[in-house]
Amino acid sequence: MDKIEELLTRGVDKIYPNREALEKLLRSGKKLTLYQGFDPTGTQLHIGHAVGFRKLRQWQDLGHHVIFLIGDGTGQAGDPSGKKTAREKFFTRDELRKNGKDYVMQASKIVRFDGPNPVEIRYNGDWLNKLGLVEILDIAGRVSFQQMLERDLYQERLKSRITFSLREFLYPLLQGYDSVAMKVDLELGGSDQTFNMLMGRHLVKSMQDREKFVMTVPLLTDSKGVKIGKTEGNVIGLTDSPNEFYAKIMSLGDDAIIPCFTLLTDESMTVIEEIKNKMIAGKNPMLFKKQLAFELTKQLNSEKEAQEAQEEFERVHQERVYTDVVGSEIELAEQDKNVKSFLKQLVEKGFISSLSEAKRWYESGAIKIYDFKTQKEKTVEGINDGDIIKKGPKVFIRIKLI
Numbered sequence: 001m002d003k004i005e006e007l008l009t010r011g012v013d014k015i016y017p018n019r020e021a022l023e024k025l026l027r028s029g030k031k032l033t034l035y036q037g038f039d040p041t042g043t044q045l046h047i048g049h050a051v052g053f054r055k056l057r058q059w060q061d062l063g064h065h066v067i068f069l070i071g072d073g074t075g076q077a078g079d080p081s082g083k084k085t086a087r088e089k090f091f092t093r094d095e096l097r098k099n100g101k102d103y104v105m106q107a108s109k110i111v112r113f114d115g116p117n118p119v120e121i122r123y124n125g126d127w128l129n130k131l132g133l134v135e136i137l138d139i140a141g142r143v144s145f146q147q148m149l150e151r152d153l154y155q156e157r158l159k160s161r162i163t164f165s166l167r168e169f170l171y172p173l174l175q176g177y178d179s180v181a182m183k184v185d186l187e188l189g190g191s192d193q194t195f196n197m198l199m200g201r202h203l204v205k206s207m208q209d210r211e212k213f214v215m216t217v218p219l220l221t222d223s224k225g226v227k228i229g230k231t232e233g234n235v236i237g238l239t240d241s242p243n244e245f246y247a248k249i250m251s252l253g254d255d256a257i258i259p260c261f262t263l264l265t266d267e268s269m270t271v272i273e274e275i276k277n278k279m280i281a282g283k284n285p286m287l288f289k290k291q292l293a294f295e296l297t298k299q300l301n302s303e304k305e306a307q308e309a310q311e312e313f314e315r316v317h318q319e320r321v322y323t324d325v326v327g328s329e330i331e332l333a334e335q336d337k338n339v340k341s342f343l344k345q346l347v348e349k350g351f352i353s354s355l356s357e358a359k360r361w362y363e364s365g366a367i368k369i370y371d372f373k374t375q376k377e378k379t380v381e382g383i384n385d386g387d388i389i390k391k392g393p394k395v396f397i398r399i400k401l402i
Helices: 003-009 017-027 046-061 093-107 133-140 147-149 152-159 171-182 191-208 242-248 254-264 270-281 283-302 302-317 339-350 353-365
Strands: 014-016 031-037 063-071 120-123 186-190 213-217 330-333 367-370 388-391 395-401
Touching: 003 017, 003 046, 017 213, 031 046, 031 171, 046 063, 046 186, 046 213, 063 171, 093 120, 093 191, 120 302, 133 353, 147 152, 186 191, 191 213, 242 283, 242 302, 254 270, 254 283, 254 395, 270 283, 270 353, 283 302, 330 339, 339 353, 353 367
Parallel strands: 031 063, 031 186, 063 120, 186 213, 330 395
Antiparallel strands: 014 213, 367 388, 388 395
16 A cells, blocks of 8 residues: 555544545645644553554654644643543643653654654643633633533443533543644544544634544554553553563453554554464464564664563563562461462462452462472472462562461
8 A cells, every 4th residue: 555545544543524535635745734632641651652653653754744732731621531530630730741741752762853854842731821711712602512412421421420520521622722723734643532633623613614634543452452551550651661561562462463563563464464364273372472572672672672672571481580580579477388378478468459369360370389499380389488479471579488
């Protein structure tokens, strides 16, 4: 496929009003001004953000004017998107600006903020914080209450009798006004931002009588279909160390391999389809997951660091050599070396939050015990001083019997 077709299809969820209209405009040679906004309510960007960053980079490489918008204005209101409960904390503009600087540094691993056709950095507090009462009323008067209530999230909260403040309720208006203030031709964002982005499309039409396109990209999810992000607590950070990043990619479910190859790499769709068919035919998914982990680690760091991360993963997780990766020590009573006592002590020591969780981890094989000298797996009844408890793919604790 050519560059425009790839831009409009790969890693794209939907285009509003339609793909045909946008493609016609692009093939005419017109260069667009577009943006993606980020409320810096956290400190770390993750691979979920990388899906949008890669699409921004495509637009940038094709010569379009890309704006990286820091939501130090909208962030003060608090985006309710994807949140089932009301926010407990709202950020100040100073806090958001400080976090925003880190966002730029992290995003620079994928998009260019210098060199040819650099991405422009803007802050929406520069205009939102200056809006007066008359201007706010004018914006609000262009949207009906019924339009706002059409949002699925608001309907869900109403049905569940979960409170949401007018502060959060008005958030789409603030995000929508960004498109008016910057006079953009297109807004890009995750599919969970569709309502907010279409609000911008509505306001641009109402206030400036012109077209604004919306391009949504799919959300990156883990093996359980849960969005990968800071709210869900399953972050794979863009600035994680190469070793940690590689290991986290390897901990993803096998069903995340194809989506990650599609959304996060430049591998051809022909090759990705071949990988998919090989997995269906019974080829070990581990081979392809290692290929994915290597490619993503290389993208965000270097080929040398990716190679070292792969070697470390194989050494620790496949050869089970734990000598220098044990993070801490846990003291366990030597008497009553049985499963029930063992799990209870793990909970009492804070290694796991509850006994029921400990049982689930143990029964599923996520908690294992290894002889430190022979590296062989053993049962609870046979534990000795110095043995290693392994919890999940990355946590190693040395046992000290007392």
